[in-house]
Amino acid sequence: MISQERTDGELMADFMAKIEYDRKIEADDWMPDDYRNALIKLISMHGISEIMGALPEKEWVPKAPTLRRKLGIMAKVQDEMGHGQLLLRVAEDLMKPYGKTREGIMRDLFSGDLKFHNVFHMEAPTWGDAGLIGWLVDGAAIITQTNMLNASYGPYARALKRICAEEVFHAQHGEAIIMALAEGTPNQRAMVQDAVDRWWDSLLMFFGPGDVKTTGSSKQDITIKYKIRTKTNEQLRQDFFTKYVPRILSLGLTLPDPSMAFDEATGEWTYRQPDWQEFKQIIKNNGPKSKERLRLRELSYENNAWVREALS
Template sequence: MDSQLLEEEFVKRVQSGAKIESNDWMPDGYRHLLIKLIHMHAVSEIMGVYPEKEWVPKAPNLRRKLALMAKVQDEMGHGQLLLRIVEDLAAPYGKGREELLDDLVEGKVKFHNVFHMEARTWADAGLIGWLIDGAAIINQASLLSTSYAPYARILKRICAEESFHMQHGENVILSIAMGTDKQRKMLQDSLNYWWYSLLFFFGPLETTPAAQKMLHYRIRTKTNEELRQKFLAKYVPRIWSLGLTIPDPTLHYDSKEERWYYTEPEWKTFQKIVSENKGPKSQERIALRRFAQDQHKWVRLAMTTEV
């Protein structure tokens, strides 16, 4: 069968709901998209460790400290599970763990915009758990129906853990919201700082050619805007119920059109943060990753050498 026919056959299968396994035949385009998507997801989980990890030593009581340690460990674990999937997909190109992590240090793979930002206060640390993990669940739950079976299986576990994280974050935020004036001010300030990053998190309004291809291959089944609308529907009422002000006076729900209207984030500014690693904390955190990669070469060598 020529490759054109194989491709058509493949697309027909995935569009009718078939699931693809790692050793099934797949078009190169499909493989490339998967590698790009899951590699970015994996390194985002790992880079997501750093903003919260900074708050583990500062967590204000034993219960919070233990919970945050467990949460951050989960994120690292997600990174590990996802890297295993990318390793299988990238094996035909001779790429393994070391190369996939080197790509991060060398700026060849991007990670989510939110992890370029600074976690300035304990309220930021809580808000990351509540709203960023909340946003991530919406994104990842939509991928549960992905045509690539190994990814779907791992996502099932990730979503279950993320929902714990969201509850952990919500609990931290509730304590602050019910607290002193100083605490409430800290929380409002945190929401102001993160709001537009959260909107950007779901990606641009228009469906890019790559996104179009992912929909075509059933790697994804929802558009960015559909996911953002879900997020707004779920979290705006919760944010309001805490007495917080969302820093967007135009934000409102149009019940006729059944959609939320909002001020768009500054797409270009945020895009630059992601594509050029130019966020407030991008370089500092990449340097931590570089430390883990470079300073421990001797350890990895020792662990793999015959003695």
């Protein structure tokens, strides 16, 4: 019997049935272009953000106040780089039909075509910043990533299980630094408060602009439609508030937003919106440390080209 090629409509119906019944899509499975492209963009940005996110803390490896703290932050930097390598391998498999490799991802980063998280464009001038990155930035990342632990794309979901397990230790590492400073001298407490004040807007921006109804964007619709994630940017931001605002206040710290409050009627936090025009400029590599960190990453990539050549 001669088999007929399946139509795109039949392939799409089977694909959506897998999504509906929570069966994982694998790298060699048929998938629609908008699903593949959404995954490539998301996972490439996530992988690059892990790599670029190691740089602010790498600056503190030689300056950490004790040997124990130095070893802790060195281990964290090593983990973040490993997360990046793992995720770029996942992205590379998705890009095979387009003939693109990890080399292409790095070139996209250096050209500005590939963005990385806004928080990693920011300065980290004090040890309080190093602690806050581990506590609140990694805390925000855990909220985002655990929302995708059951992502419909199997390789990404499996990678996230390992990454999230390690990120929990990173958040605990940062919290330990913040707790020690918050219980320390007046100058140390002031250092933490200063870090919270400077990082607050960046933390709000971490989750991206609000819902589709307010932004007109369809990107969130695509990731939710295909069960890559289940919550919107705003829902994730609200989860962050619920978990961390009480913790911040319990340390005697204040938030640089007098309007911050929990609305019992709606069950949501009210807050002052960050400057989303500034956010757009930051992710276009016009942040305080964007160009410096990109150049550092590019030099490292060029200087280690011989290793990649030897391995290939």
